Amino acid sequence: MARNITALLLGALTSSIVVTILLYYEARDGSVLFSYNGQTLTLFRFLAWIPIGPVLAGLAGSTGYLLGALLLRLRPATLALFAVVAIAAGLVYVAQSAEFALYMVGWPQPNGGPTKNMRTFGKFMRTSVANSPLHLWSSGYDSSEDEEVTSFFSPQKSSSAAQLGHSGDSRVDGLGGGVSGVMSSQDMSQTGAGKQLSALGQWFESFKARLHANSGEWFTMGMQIAGFATGGLLVMFYLRRCPYCKSCMLLLARKGTRTRYYSRIRDMRVAVDLVLVKARDKQLQLAIDAHVARGADHDGNWSEYCSTVEVRRCVQCRLHMLRFRTRRKQDEQWKDIDPLGYTATSQEQLDCA
Numbered sequence: 001m002a003r004n005i006t007a008l009l010l011g012a013l014t015s016s017i018v019v020t021i022l023l024y025y026e027a028r029d030g031s032v033l034f035s036y037n038g039q040t041l042t043l044f045r046f047l048a049w050i051p052i053g054p055v056l057a058g059l060a061g062s063t064g065y066l067l068g069a070l071l072l073r074l075r076p077a078t079l080a081l082f083a084v085v086a087i088a089a090g091l092v093y094v095a096q097s098a099e100f101a102l103y104m105v106g107w108p109q110p111n112g113g114p115t116k117n118m119r120t121f122g123k124f125m126r127t128s129v130a131n132s133p134l135h136l137w138s139s140g141y142d143s144s145e146d147e148e149v150t151s152f153f154s155p156q157k158s159s160s161a162a163q164l165g166h167s168g169d170s171r172v173d174g175l176g177g178g179v180s181g182v183m184s185s186q187d188m189s190q191t192g193a194g195k196q197l198s199a200l201g202q203w204f205e206s207f208k209a210r211l212h213a214n215s216g217e218w219f220t221m222g223m224q225i226a227g228f229a230t231g232g233l234l235v236m237f238y239l240r241r242c243p244y245c246k247s248c249m250l251l252l253a254r255k256g257t258r259t260r261y262y263s264r265i266r267d268m269r270v271a272v273d274l275v276l277v278k279a280r281d282k283q284l285q286l287a288i289d290a291h292v293a294r295g296a297d298h299d300g301n302w303s304e305y306c307s308t309v310e311v312r313r314c315v316q317c318r319l320h321m322l323r324f325r326t327r328r329k330q331d332e333q334w335k336d337i338d339p340l341g342y343t344a345t346s347q348e349q350l351d352c353a
C-alpha cells in the first residue's frame with residue numbers, strides 16, 4: 001500500500017509539474033498549450049476532437065508513475081487505475097480553471113500574456129482555482145444568463161484583472177505585480193465576500209439548468225481527463241503485465257538471461273526438448289544448464305532459430321521464475337514460436353550458468 005501511494009504521489013508530482021509549466025507559459029505568452037486540440041489542424045480534420053494537449057501532458061507526466069513503480073518494484077493495485085484517473089481529473093480541473101481565468105482577464109493578449117512574474121503567477125493560480133467551479137455550472141459569458149453570471153464573476157474578475165493587469169511591456173512589474181496582487185486579493189475578501197454569498201443562492205437555484213446548459217464544458221472536460229489519464233493508464237497496464245511475485249505483489253527483478261542460436265530446426269528441436277523435459281520435471285536448474293550446452297552463443301547470418309532462458313527473482317522473498325522462449329528469424333526479425341515456450345516458478349535458487 002505504501003509503495004502504491006508513493007508511486008502515485010510521484011506520478012501526481014510529475015504531472016503537476018508538467019501542468020504548471022504549461023500554464024506558466026500560457027500566462028506568459030498567451031498561447032493555448034494545455035487545452036490544445038486538433039481543431040486548428042485544418043488538414044487533419046479527424047483530429048478535431050482529440051485533446052492533443054492533455055494527451056501529451058499526461059504522457060510527460062506519467063514518467064513519474066513509471067519511475068516510481070520501477071524503483072519500488074511495484075505491481076500497481078487495481079485501485080491505482082482509479083487514482084490515476086482521479087489525479088488526471090484534478091489537474092484538468094486546475095488547468096481549465098486557470099485557462100478560464102486567463103480568458104476572463106483578456107487572454108490571449110497581443111503583447112504577451114498577463115504575467116511573466118512567478119509570484120504573480122502563483123497567486124493567480126490560487127485565485128483561479130479557489131474561485132473556479134463556476135465555469136462548469138454557469139452558462140458562460142455570451143449566453144442568456146449573461147447578466148447574472150457577470151455579477152457573480154465580478155469580484156473575481158476585478159481582482160484578477162488588477163492582479164494581472166501589469167502585463168506586456170514592463171519587466172519591472174515583477175515586484176509591483178506581486179504587491180498589488182496581495183492588496184487586491186485582500187480587497188476582494190473584504191468587499192466581495194458578501195456579494196459572493198448572495199450570488200451563491202441564486203447560483204444554486206439554477207444549478208440543474210446550468211448543468212444542462214454546460215454539457216459542452218463537461219464534454220471538453222471529460223475528453224481532457226480521458227486524454228490526460230491515457231499516459232498514466234498505459235504505464236499502469238504495462239506494469240500490470242510484467243511478471244510479479246503473487247505473495248509479495250512485487251515486480252520480479254531480472255537476474256540473468258542466456259540466448260542460444262541454431263542454424264537448423266533439428267538442432268533447435270533437440271535443445272528445446274532437453275530443456276522442456278527437465279523443466280516440466282521441476283528440475284529447473286538442470287534445464288538451464290542443459291540449455292547453455294546446446295547451440296551457439298552468438299547470433300550470425302547463419303542462425304535461423306534461437307532459444308532464451310530468462311531468470312527473474314523476487315526482491316523480497318525466495319521466489320525465482322524461469323521463463324523459456326523460442327524464436328524464429330522472419331524477415332530479419334525474431335518472432336516467437338508460442339507452443340515452444342515455458343514458464344515456471346520455484347522456491348529454490350536459480351542461476352544462469
Ligand SMILES: [Zn+2]
Nearest residue numbers: 245248314317
Ligand atoms: Zn516475493
